Amino acid sequence: MNLEKMYQEIILDHYKHPQFKNLAPMVSGAVEVHHINPTCGDEVTLRAQVVDGVIESVTWDGLGCSISQASTSVMAGLTQGATVKSALDLTAQFLLLMQGKGVSTDADEILEDGIAFAGVAQYPARVKCALLGWMALKDAITREPGEINE
Amino acid sequence: MSASTLNAEILKKDFPLLGRTVRGGKKLVYLDSGATSQKPTMVLDAERNFYEYHNAAAHRGAHQLAEEATEAFEGAREVVAHFIGAHTREVIFTKSATESLNLVAYSLSAAESPIQWRPGDEVLVTEMEHHANLIPWQEMAKRTGARLRFIPVTDDGQLDLTQIDTLINEKTRILSFTHASNVLGTVNPVRRLADLAHAVGAIVVLDACQSVPHESVDVTALGIDLMAFSGHKMLGPTGVGVLWGRFEILESMPPFLTGGSMIEVVTLESATYSLPPKRFEAGVPNMAQAVGLAAAIGYLQEVGMHAIAHHEEDLVTSAIAQLETMPGVKVLGPAGPRGGALSFLVDDIHPHDVGQVLDDDGIAVRVGHHCAWPLMRRFGVAATTRATFYLYNTHEDVSSLVSGIRRAQQFFGTTS
Ligand SMILES: Cc1ncc(COP(=O)(O)O)c(C=O)c1O
Numbered sequence: 001m002n003l004e005k006m007y008q009e010i011i012l013d014h015y016k017h018p019q020f021k022n023l024a025p026m027v028s029g030a031v032e033v034h035h036i037n038p039t040c041g042d043e044v045t046l047r048a049q050v051v052d053g054v055i056e057s058v059t060w061d062g063l064g065c066s067i068s069q070a071s072t073s074v075m076a077g078l079t080q081g082a083t084v085k086s087a088l089d090l091t092a093q094f095l096l097l098m099q100g101k102g103v104s105t106d107a108d109e110i111l112e113d114g115i116a117f118a119g120v121a122q123y124p125a126r127v128k129c130a131l132l133g134w135m136a137l138k139d140a141i142t143r144e145p146g147e148i149n150e
Numbered sequence: 151m152s153a154s155t156l157n158a159e160i161l162k163k164d165f166p167l168l169g170r171t172v173r174g175g176k177k178l179v180y181l182d183s184g185a186t187s188q189k190p191t192m193v194l195d196a197e198r199n200f201y202e203y204h205n206a207a208a209h210r211g212a213h214q215l216a217e218e219a220t221e222a223f224e225g226a227r228e229v230v231a232h233f234i235g236a237h238t239r240e241v242i243f244t245k246s247a248t249e250s251l252n253l254v255a256y257s258l259s260a261a262e263s264p265i266q267w268r269p270g271d272e273v274l275v276t277e278m279e280h281h282a283n284l285i286p287w288q289e290m291a292k293r294t295g296a297r298l299r300f301i302p303v304t305d306d307g308q309l310d311l312t313q314i315d316t317l318i319n320e321k322t323r324i325l326s327f328t329h330a331s332n333v334l335g336t337v338n339p340v341r342r343l344a345d346l347a348h349a350v351g352a353i354v355v356l357d358a359c360q361s362v363p364h365e366s367v368d369v370t371a372l373g374i375d376l377m378a379f380s381g382h383k384m385l386g387p388t389g390v391g392v393l394w395g396r397f398e399i400l401e402s403m404p405p406f407l408t409g410g411s412m413i414e415v416v417t418l419e420s421a422t423y424s425l426p427p428k429r430f431e432a433g434v435p436n437m438a439q440a441v442g443l444a445a446a447i448g449y450l451q452e453v454g455m456h457a458i459a460h461h462e463e464d465l466v467t468s469a470i471a472q473l474e475t476m477p478g479v480k481v482l483g484p485a486g487p488r489g490g491a492l493s494f495l496v497d498d499i500h501p502h503d504v505g506q507v508l509d510d511d512g513i514a515v516r517v518g519h520h521c522a523w524p525l526m527r528r529f530g531v532a533a534t535t536r537a538t539f540y541l542y543n544t545h546e547d548v549s550s551l552v553s554g555i556r557r558a559q560q561f562f563g564t565t566s
Contacts, residue, residue: 003510040518041532065502
């Protein structure tokens with residue numbers, strides 16, 4: 001395992017050009033969550049709007065390392081317009097990838113850019129970074145609309 | 151000259167772990183002694199020897215082993231006392247500095263506390279404290295209703311003493327602060343603050359986690375009342391810390407943990423307690439760890455605390471000088487004189503990513519908030535990268551750090 005394997009080009013690209021890193025105005029029915037990684041202080045604020053079981057929009061803002069920022073960017077790209085169910089499946093797949101457990105054979109199709117994070121699983125200290133945005137998403141789309149959590 | 155120098159290259163050989171490689175054969179460069187230090191063979195041997203020949207419950211039983219274990223444990227207490235210029239009965243073994251500080255905060259807010267808490271009373275700490283010297287006081291403030299106040303920190307990482315005459319006032323009951331910052335390397339003016347606090351009748355507590363391992367500390371000269379430090383940061387084992395206190399203060403304090411060993415007479419309804427230090431050492435003590443700590447102190451004394459302080463100052467001064475010439479690198483904290491903790495920021499690269507590149511080169515540093523989150527907020531950053539130096543670090547280690555940072559900048563494309 002070397003640095004280049006962990007910091008795939010795709011990761012560095014997302015880090016330098018994060019997607020959906022611009023909080024949409026809080027509209028009625030939207031949910032905002034704020035997640036912190038207490039071991040390092042990295043944070044993400046995420047807003048999601050779910051209408052009839054479909055994620056209409058996911059936007060975020062955050063402070064953190066390349067892994068946490070790129071991973072949140074990839075997550076936001078993958079889940080725009082997805083159903084809550086498929087977004088939760090995706091989250092579960094990403095979690096498996098991070099735990100270094102076998103992912104399903106079509107994982108790279110499902111996870112797309114997300115598969116680039118496979119190398120992070122070799123560094124237990126960084127797994128939480130990669131999961132920060134995903135856990136925020138999971139939290140947001142399983143809440144009641146209008147809730148703001150701190 | 152020879153009395154104040156040491157040869158780190160030779161000392162390194164006493165530390166088995168420092169000989170290992172990491173990340174696929176890279177030589178280990180250990181710059182995280184501020185978090186925990188490595189252990190010389192003689193400390194490991196001392197612990198093992200205790201278990202192999204003298205292990206029994208100290209202070210209990212009349213058999214030979216119990217006597218030997220008691221002697222070993224009490225002997226360790228003498229070594230610690232001598233090391234910090236204290237009386238033996240003033241040295242309490244805890245499991246860590248964290249426990250020592252909690253012990254003080256609980257005892258001084260218990261029903262039988264020597265402090266009669268009144269509405270409006272204040273407890274004063276600083277903005278640069280490790281969480282271990284902040285949260286126990288937050289909890290104490292909840293129990294007593296006291297107001298927790300803070301000595302602010304200047305932009306260059308010193309305590310801002312411009313308002314100290316109002317911060318330390320007749321309502322101040324406790325002042326607790328760190329001797330040396332674990333993040334910024336700042337060394338605080340202990341005597342001056344202690345004298346100001348004593349003038350208003352406050353009790354002075356010192357967090358000496360980052361000073362006792364690195365320089366000669368004399369509790370009397372510092373003019374304080376209570377002091378906490380951890381064995382594992384000074385070449386000793388984990389699981390042993392120290393609380394030192396002036397005997398009159400300790401004698402006035404109720405116990406924190408209660409149980410075996412710390413009593414005089416017990417009935418079903420009540421108990422009376424031993425004098426310090428035993429009053430604060432409930433249960434079978436951490437004997438092997440105390441013995442290991444005594445061995446660590448022996449090692450430190452053999453090398454010489456002045457030589458150690460001098461060596462670290464040399465390394466940190468050189469590191470700062472080199473980092474300051476690097477474009478995009480900013481060192482936090484005072485220029486000097488300072489301790490061996492060196493926090494820095496690298497433009498456009500998060501500390502986690504700096505640490506990851508360094509780790510890939512076998513260099514172990516700490517990244518994050520260093521358990522001093524409020525201090526991070528004070529400097530408007532989420533985290534820093536921190537290198538800390540000890541007696542076994544060399545100038546070559548400093549050079550590795552510098553090249554590692556340069557590699558991180560190249561890797562993330564932040565330098566041309
Ligand atoms: C300044 C300071 N205070 C307190 C502590 C807590 O020490 P321990 O975790 O050994 O109890 C540390 C260690 O990280 C420290 O650096």
